[in-house]
Amino acid sequence: MSEPRITEAARARFDACLADADEDAAVELTVDLVTSGVSAEDVLLRLVAPAQVRVGERWESGEWTVAQEHAATHVSRKAVDGVTSAARGTARLPDGAGSRGHVLVACSDGEWHVLPSQILTEVLRLHGFDVRSLGGSVSPHGMLSDVHQNGPDVVAVSCTLPWNLPLAHRQIEICRSAGVPVITGGAGFGPEGTWAYALGADLYAADARGAVDALTRHWPPVLRGESSVEADAVEAYAMLVRQRPGLLEHLTAALRDAAPGLRGSSGTADGTGSGSAMEHEESTGFLGRLLDSLAAAVYVDDERVFTRHLAFARTYLTTRSADSRCLIVMADALADRLDESPRALDQLSAGRRFLVEQEDAPRRPG
Ligand code: B12
Known part of the structure; x- marks a missing residue:
């Protein structure tokens, strides 16, 4: 007899439960898998975890609102609880x-x-x-x-x-x-x-x-x-943390000048949560994360921390119909203010190089 396993149909059904915020159906599906002999670990790692990654992609691309993402994550948490109780019930725990x-x-x-x-x-x-x-x-x-x-x-x-x-x-x-x-x-x-x-x-x-x-x-x-x-890196990081409020104000002004249409006052322009302007709180969070990523890159002295974040920020802006080139303006605005921190300047130049390469790269069709 073949080993019970997670089928593509089960994955599609679980994705649908997340999309519909149907926690009862999600718990039923995952518990049934465990009682039919699939290991609880496989259900958690091969069904729930990858489904959450897809949730993230749908949120990042603007297809789902934050509320849809929250609802889906709640369903996944319930499924995790259900699976683990079922595993205890079927005495699948090791001696x-x-x-x-x-x-x-x-x-x-x-x-x-x-x-x-x-x-x-x-x-x-x-x-x-x-x-x-x-x-x-x-x-x-x-x-x-x-x-x-x-x-x-x-x-x-x-x-x-x-x-x-x-x-x-x-x-x-x-x-x-x-x-x-x-x-x-x-x-x-x-x-x-x-x-x-x-x-x-x-x-x-x-x-x-x-x-x-x-x-x-x-x-x-x-x-x-x-x-x-390194001690130097910790010092440069601490300076960025101390300057954070002023830098955030500076970035906010730079963003307003670079992309006047980006910051809307009432959230979504089309009411769907996609292709819309950012609310004040959202743009402050966005810029704060830019600064925090720069600070973390300075701390561990690795430009990938910053460039990976910039890649994420580009997608985030593009899916909200904003011009991602405003990130280059942000990097330059920060460099103006941080000319006394060689470590921060190094990170900013690496970030700028990365952004320019991305902007110059031919866009994928579609
Ligand atoms: C659900 C979710 C949320 C929920 C979390 C709710 C909750 N209760 O967990 C909420 C709404 C709070 C949230 C908030 C935010 N999120 Co979020 N979120 C996600 C999402 C969709 C799923 C996360 C998840 O559950 N993953 C599933 C698990 C199983 O992931 P996993 O990492 O594979 O876990 C395994 C390993 O990492 C490992 N592991 C984990 N911990 C440990 C520890 C040890 C010791 C070991 C050994 C192993 C280990 O084992 C796990 C199981 O195998 C991800 C998308 C994604 N790709 O993950 C985005 C994601 C992580 N979020 C993201 C963002 C940007 C945010 C926010 C900043 C959004 C905002 N505008 O506010 C905030 C930040 C909040 C904060 N300060 O923490 C981005 C991060 C991008 C980046 N730069 O890295 C992601 C990647 C989405 C995306 N594609 O853009 N988020």
């Missing part, structure tokens, strides 16, 4: 569950992408780890007090957004200074976890399955990471 060691899972400070850490938590539990999960945006202080109270063997730090890297670094340092090793993961740590290792993480894994493998291979985890963040 000695809860006895493999204690892991504390937390999102980095400022990080509200909780679902990746929720999936990680459940997959670790399915493999018999005793997991305590602190959820979104955990402050270094909160994390330290939890470490003291509960004495985990290892802390798992989740970071989805690269501009949160400097904050993730504080968490990594604080756990390691308390003698507790840190495993890291999430898209924010970059390709192959490059920035996780730069921040001194002891272990990194690209997904929850990889986390199980890494912890199994390296149990008990030990302190072995080493931060390569």
Whole structure:
């Protein structure tokens, strides 16, 4: 008899549940898969997680509004809960569950992408780890007090957004200074976890399955990471943080001049959430993320943090019918203000080069 597996039809049905915000149907579908013999881990990692990536693409392209994205994510969270309860019900947990060691899972400070850490938590539990999960945006202080109270063997730090890297670094340092090793993961740590290792993480894994493998291979985890963040870079970063309010004002004015039509006063121009002007709050958030990405790139001294963000920002503007060349104007406006920071200027020139290349590249048809 063939192994039960996740079919294309099941994927399409799950996508439809997310689009319709139909949590009952999503829970029924995913629980049925588990009771029919598909492993709970496969349902989480091969059905729910990739569906969330598609949710992100639909939001980024302007096809879905923020509200649709929120509703879909809520459905996915319910599905994760349903799958894990069903897995417990069908006694698919390994013998000695809860006895493999204690892991504390937390999102980095400022990080509200909780679902990746929720999936990680459940997959670790399915493999018999005793997991305590602190959820979104955990402050270094909160994390330290939890470490003291509960004495985990290892802390798992989740970071989805690269501009949160400097904050993730504080968490990594604080756990390691308390003698507790840190495993890291999430898209924010970059390709192959490059920035996780730069921040001194002891272990990194690209997904929850990889986390199980890494912890199994390296149990008990030990302190072995080493931060390569330079004191100069921390100083340049701190200066950017101090100047942030003034820089944000400067950028806001530059954006107003460069793209007067971009900032609308009442949100969507066509009421659909796509191809529209940005509201005041949205444009402030957009510019704030530009600054925070620049600061994070300065911190880890890697231009990819900034250029990857610029690539995202270009798509974001283009799908909202805005001229992406205004990003070059933004980079120049920042360079005018930051002429005393060679590290920031280096990042800005790399960003500018990248933007010019992108603007010069022939546009794909369609
Ligand atoms: C849902 C969602 C949200 C929700 C999150 C709700 C929630 N409860 O989680 C909300 C609405 C809060 C949100 C907000 C924002 N979001 Co959002 N979001 C997403 C979305 C669509 C899905 C995230 C998700 O659930 N992924 C599924 C999981 C399973 O992802 P995963 O990374 O593969 O997880 C695995 C691994 O990373 C790993 N892992 C994760 N953590 C750890 C930890 C350890 C220790 C280990 C070992 C492994 C590990 O294991 C996981 C399981 O295998 C993504 C799209 C995407 N591509 O992910 C955008 C996305 C991440 N968001 C994005 C953005 C821009 C934002 C906002 C800035 C938007 C805004 N205008 O405000 C804010 C920022 C909020 C904040 N400060 O955190 C962008 C980021 C772009 C960039 N520059 O990187 C994305 C990529 C969307 C896009 N395509 O543009 N978002």
